[in-house]
Amino acid sequence: MPMTPANTPNRLNELSAQEWLRFTKTWFVHNPPPRKKQERLHPAKYPENMIAEFIRFFTKEGAAVFDPFLGTGSTLVACHTTNRDGIGIELQEKYAVIAKDRLAKLEGQLKLSKEGGKRFSKQIVIKGNSADVDTLWKEYSLPQVDLVITSPPYGPMLNKKGLAAKEREEEGLDVKYSDDSTDLGNAYGYDDFLQKLVAIFVKIKPLVKENGHLVVVLQNYMDKGNYKMLAWDFAREMTKHYQLRGEKVWCQDNKTLFPYGYRYSFVPNVHHHYCLIFKNIRKENI
Numbered sequence: 001m002p003m004t005p006a007n008t009p010n011r012l013n014e015l016s017a018q019e020w021l022r023f024t025k026t027w028f029v030h031n032p033p034p035r036k037k038q039e040r041l042h043p044a045k046y047p048e049n050m051i052a053e054f055i056r057f058f059t060k061e062g063a064a065v066f067d068p069f070l071g072t073g074s075t076l077v078a079c080h081t082t083n084r085d086g087i088g089i090e091l092q093e094k095y096a097v098i099a100k101d102r103l104a105k106l107e108g109q110l111k112l113s114k115e116g117g118k119r120f121s122k123q124i125v126i127k128g129n130s131a132d133v134d135t136l137w138k139e140y141s142l143p144q145v146d147l148v149i150t151s152p153p154y155g156p157m158l159n160k161k162g163l164a165a166k167e168r169e170e171e172g173l174d175v176k177y178s179d180d181s182t183d184l185g186n187a188y189g190y191d192d193f194l195q196k197l198v199a200i201f202v203k204i205k206p207l208v209k210e211n212g213h214l215v216v217v218l219q220n221y222m223d224k225g226n227y228k229m230l231a232w233d234f235a236r237e238m239t240k241h242y243q244l245r246g247e248k249v250w251c252q253d254n255k256t257l258f259p260y261g262y263r264y265s266f267v268p269n270v271h272h273h274y275c276l277i278f279k280n281i282r283k284e285n286i
Contacts, residue, residue: 014060023057027249046151046217050250051078054149054275058213059084062119063146066207068130068200069184073099075149076123080106085122087142089130091183096127129182131196134203144209151217151273152197153185154230190228198237205241205280214242214278217250221270222260231274242278243286250275 015023032047051074055065061083067075070088072095079086080103090096103123128136136142180186187193201214208214216238218231235244250273261267 012060013057015057020057023053026247027251029251029253031252031254046074048074048077048081051075051149052082054215055079055082055084055147058147058149058215062121064143065147065149066145066204067150068133068148068204069150069152070099070125071095071151073102073125076103076125077106080121080123083119083121087124087126087145089126089128089133089136091127091129091180093127096125099125130200131182131203133200133207137207142207144207144212146209146212148204148208148212148214148216150215153183153193154219154221190223190230194230194233194237197234198241201238202241208280210280210282212280213245214280216276216278217273218276219270219273222267227268231276235274235276238276238278239286241283241286243281245277245279247277248275249273 013020030047030050032050055078059065062085064085064087065075065079067086067088070076070090073088076086076088076099088099090099103125107120107123124140124142126136126140184193184196187196201216204214216234218234220231221228235247238244252271255269255271257269260269
């Protein structure tokens with residue numbers, strides 16, 4: 001029988017044709033639900049249900065997923081709910097502890113409602129520096145992964161003093177990740193940050209299965225009157241190592257509008273992120 005779209009096996013995921021088609025639209029609106037107190041401590045958490053949609057598209061159940069900038073554990077929570085095995089590396093102890101606590105509660109709930117023969121996903125939180133990802137991988141004897149999905153630090157962006165940062169300070173919440181000199185968020189400058197970020201993904205490349213995917217969520221931003229093209233600059237550098245497959249633009253329409261530049265200049269309220277999608281193929285095909 002000749003192969004047609006109707007009878008070709010789905011090698012990537014377990015979605016229906018309609019679900020597959022809907023996901024391929026290049027923009028979407030997603031307004032995250034309110035965060036719990038522990039989760040709000042982190043200045044840049046992204047929503048678990050949104051991550052789960054990417055995980056369902058780019059993997060099948062039982063696949064391995066990796067987040068090199070884990071934060072409070074959103075990616076592993078999404079792995080838990082979609083029955084994938086997750087690995088996360090987090091530099092800061094306080095966020096790694098929150099991630100472990102969140103997962104422990106979820107796993108406890110699952111054990112109470114365990115069905116006979118049900119597969120348990122495995123979630124691993126590693127307190128460490130993703131700049132040492134190759135060493136950590138060997139130390140923990142970890143397998144290759146099917147998908148990398150993450151929202152890296154946005155570099156010097158979090159060190160800016162603005163109205164949003166002031167609100168978080170007044171509530172006693174973190175406005176940046178840490179004062180740690182090894183934290184990417186404290187890179188010397190934009191170019192230094194970009195170079196260090198890309199270097200981490202170069203180290204990650206051998207840990208991703210051939211034809212595996214990476215989803216990296218980044219945002220462009222204004223800095224001292226100049227618009228920093230972080231997502232675009234990162235994508236350009238990554239194409240030296242991975243195949244760029246496209247982007248999905250995540251729009252938020254429920255964020256606060258601040259009067260930046262009012263009455264004197266256009267300053268955007270940036271309420272969208274770029275979900276950049278890469279594929280790990282042989283270098284000669286890039």
